[in-house]
Amino acid sequence: MSSTTAEQTTAGAAASPADTDHPIHAAHTPSGTIRLGVFFQGVNSSTAWRAPGAGDQVAWESFERLITTAERGVFSAFFLGEGLRLREHQGVPLEFDVAGRPDAQTLLAALASITRQIGLVATQNTTYNDPVDLARRLQSLDLLSDGRAAWNIVTTDNAWTGENFRRGGYIDHAERYEHAEAFVDVARRIWRGEDVDHQGRHYHVRASGRLPRSRQGEPVLFQAGVSPQGRDFAARTADVIFSPFGDLERAIDFRHDIVERTLAAGRSAESVQIFPGAEFILAATDAEAEDKLRWVREQQVGPQQAIALLEQYWGRDLTAYDPDGPLPDVDPLVAESGVTRGAGFQFEKAQELTRAWREEAAQKGLSILEFARSRQGSRGSSFTGSYDSVAEQLAEYARWGAIDGLNITPWLIPGGLDDIVDELVPRLQERGVYPTEYSGTTLRENLGLPALA
Ligand SMILES: Cc1cc2nc3c(=O)[nH]c(=O)nc-3n(C[C@H](O)[C@H](O)[C@H](O)COP(=O)(O)O)c2cc1C
Incomplete structure (x- = not known):
């Protein structure tokens, strides 16, 4: 296994972090396991649109095949990204964004009906939504799926999205997490059935939560955004961080930083899990995987x-x-x-x-x-190699406790998880670093998160 950019990882050559300037945080106890999620970004530049076998990005069959394959592979979660407006350049939609994205919660509600255990994660921003409304919709998904919903909280860097909304414009970066914190606080109180009277800087709400709690209590909270404010917000609030730092040293550094912030926020070192984004290019041998990587890049770009x-x-x-x-x-x-x-x-x-x-x-x-x-592939990490060498590399990650899982963006829709589930997952299970079955039916149970009081 080798890599094409400095950001990508090199199997078999993972330096021993203890020998480097990247120490494991002493307060953190590794779980010894790696979990997997699949991140369906919707329109993007990481999917090979022109490759043979490439399917429709908005058709039901694509989502159905991906999620059922992921559940067969005991994946913890199926993620949907959020992009509310096509990206533009000089007033013209970017070529990458040839199609829009279906609404995450509508889609996840439908997918809940054909799955039983996999978690359903909706990326939803706090900048343009309203907390009472969003809380109710996420809670509905949690009830419908019998305790499998999660909210991936983003503040969104898509500033132009604001033009879609009544208020227009967007909140400055510095203020967005202050706004997000109040937003999440209101949403949680709604989930807990409280009467909310919030008179804050960003909005005024009087409302009460009226839906019953799901079997996992309330949706799991993921967070994506890595500025210092984003990290502190996650340390105070999130159950899981979706990070862009997948190569071993950066993953260890990020873990170190998050553990520090989590402890400072008065939570335990293990209370925030980390799932970096990842791309897998796998084949029977390292050399074949290298050839495949070159070919995939040609298809992508x-x-x-x-x-x-x-x-x-x-x-x-x-x-x-x-x-x-x-x-x-x-x-x-x-x-x-x-x-x-x-x-x-x-x-x-x-x-x-x-x-x-x-x-x-x-x-x-x-x-x-x-x-x-x-x-291409530099956001997050690209794991390229034979099934065995990538399995060995992930076992190394599990031993170091650098991460809790990986969020896979398949390079091919909808068949991009097939070799991962058929070839990689069994090798991880043989190495004892991957679950052989779901430990429960709620997402909270399957992520090993503590039950809510
Ligand atoms: C791994 C990852 C995935 C993200 N996915 C989305 C997404 O689907 N939709 C979105 O609007 N923003 C997404 N974001 C961006 C976040 O909205 C965040 O606002 C942005 O990174 C700026 O925050 P920051 O300065 O704290 O990083 C993602 C960010 C990361 C790191």
Whole structure:
């Protein structure tokens, strides 16, 4: 197994973290197991749309096949991402976003009826929703699924989403977690059947929770967002963090940081689980997996996608550039780039980033197309290798307790979990680091979270 970018992981070569500058946190007791979830992002640039076997991103059959395969593989959770508005560049929807995303809770309610044990996680933002309404809808999903619902709390970096809503615009990054904290507090009180009278800075609500509690009490709380404010928010509030840090050293560093923050918040070191996002490219041998990785990257990123990727960061029309030529030697145009608008990514950073990319590409002799392919899979981690070497690598993760699970974004919809479930899962089970069956029927039980009082 090897890797194409520095961010990706290298099987068999996982350095012993104790020998590095990345110590395991002394207060944290590893569970010794790895769980799996599947992250269905909806429209995205990590799915190979043009590969043979690629299916429809919004058809029922795709969701049905993915979730039933995941449940066969004893996956803890099926996640849906949220993107309320197509990403745009210069007023035109991005080519990646050729289709919208169906509403997560509608879809999960339907999927609840064809599954029995897998968790159902809806990514829902706190910036544009309203807490009483969202709490009721999530609680409905929890009741319908008999205690399998979870809420992946995001504040969303999709600033332009605000244009879809009555209030327009968006809340500054600095304020979004303050808003999120009040939001989650109200939602929880609704779940607990309390009478809420919240007169806060962001909204005024008087309401009362009237639905009964589900078998797991209330939905499990996931959180995604890694700024210092996001981490503190998770440390105080979440059961599980969906992180982008999957390679071993960064996973250990992140665990260390979260344990510190969790202890500071008065919770135990194990009270917040960490599931990094991950991509798996598997084959019978390491060499075959390497070939497959190259092929998958070619399928994921063609010349047009490569230019579109750079345009998001440069904030300008780059269609005149040759995808087989060097990276553009011009500075980015906009004050805040499209992909990160609202995430505090200002002009200087765009300039810094694009300069660094230009230097990296020139140094490695990469064209625009080659560079864009090398960036693919860098958010989270890409595990590429034979079934055995990736199983061994994950067993190592379990021993270190760096993570509690991985959230897989399949590179192929809907067949992208098949080899994971048929080949990798049994090897993990043989190594004793993966559940052989669900330990209960609620998500809280299957994640090993303590029961609520
Ligand atoms: C692994 C991961 C997955 C995310 N998924 C979504 C998503 O589906 N929809 C969304 O609007 N935001 C998503 N986000 C972005 C979060 O909304 C968050 O607001 C953003 O990362 C900015 O917060 P931060 O500055 O704390 O990182 C995700 C973030 C991470 C790290």
